[in-house]
Amino acid sequence: MAASAACGQTLSPCISTAKGSNMLSTGISARHSLKRFNFSKIQATPLQSVSVSNANCWRKSNTLTVYATVRQLTGSITKPEGLRFVVVAARFNDIITKPLVEGALEGFRRHSVREEDIDVIWVPGSFEIPLVAQTVAKSGKYHAVICIGAVVRGATTHYEAVVNSASSGVLSAGLNSGVPCILGVLTCDTMEQAMDRAGGKVGNKGAEAAVTAIEMASLFQHHLRF
Numbered sequence: 001m002a003a004s005a006a007c008g009q010t011l012s013p014c015i016s017t018a019k020g021s022n023m024l025s026t027g028i029s030a031r032h033s034l035k036r037f038n039f040s041k042i043q044a045t046p047l048q049s050v051s052v053s054n055a056n057c058w059r060k061s062n063t064l065t066v067y068a069t070v071r072q073l074t075g076s077i078t079k080p081e082g083l084r085f086v087v088v089a090a091r092f093n094d095i096i097t098k099p100l101v102e103g104a105l106e107g108f109r110r111h112s113v114r115e116e117d118i119d120v121i122w123v124p125g126s127f128e129i130p131l132v133a134q135t136v137a138k139s140g141k142y143h144a145v146i147c148i149g150a151v152v153r154g155a156t157t158h159y160e161a162v163v164n165s166a167s168s169g170v171l172s173a174g175l176n177s178g179v180p181c182i183l184g185v186l187t188c189d190t191m192e193q194a195m196d197r198a199g200g201k202v203g204n205k206g207a208e209a210a211v212t213a214i215e216m217a218s219l220f221q222h223h224l225r226f
Helices: 028-036 094-110 126-138 158-177 191-196 205-222
Strands: 014-018 042-045 047-052 057-061 085-090 118-123 142-151 181-188 198-200
Touching: 014 126, 028 191, 042 181, 085 094, 085 126, 094 118, 094 142, 094 181, 094 191, 094 198, 094 205, 118 126, 126 142, 126 158, 126 181, 126 205, 142 191, 142 205, 158 181, 191 198
Parallel strands: 085 118, 085 142, 142 181
Antiparallel strands: 014 042, 047 057
16 A cells, blocks of 8 residues: 655554555545544554655555465476376477487476376477477377477578467467467577577576476466366
8 A cells, every 4th residue: 555645744644444445644634534434444554664755655564464365376397297298399400409309308307207208209390390289289198298499590581480480389289279388499590599508508498398398287287177
């Protein structure tokens, strides 16, 4: 609740409704405003400290507002039991995609996903990933799909066409299937940038995709099944 007194004025104890939805002016103006309120429904909230600036007035209260219980749901990356995953990877630029797939498999291993719960499907290029991702996601066999590819900018607009198709296609695969489809397609200006992200100095984006897949699969499996 924001203090209602104007900045620069001396503030006295505020009065708020029990639900904290309205704040009355304090000081002289409060004496006139109080007549319009039902005192049986209000409670006093004394000010603890006030910091005044040119633009805003801030207040800290020594009372604690109690809200209805709020559930916060999140997936677990430490309990992947019963979850199955599939990696859909592009062979094009396999000098990049193979290390990314290896990174994903290592990420799964580090988080205790069994090898028998992981499949890898290879497709010609990143453009072909979305169709396969949607097909396997709709099969009901997997709890999450990782899509791995590498698109490096060239001299033509082919780069933009593939990048847009791959990214929007992976998104559509997830939305249409209701199964998390994780985008692990690198879109880089140079091959050096891609290699940096496939186990180089920037890390391995395949491993990051695996962790994301585990968390999303857990979230859907344990909290979002309606």
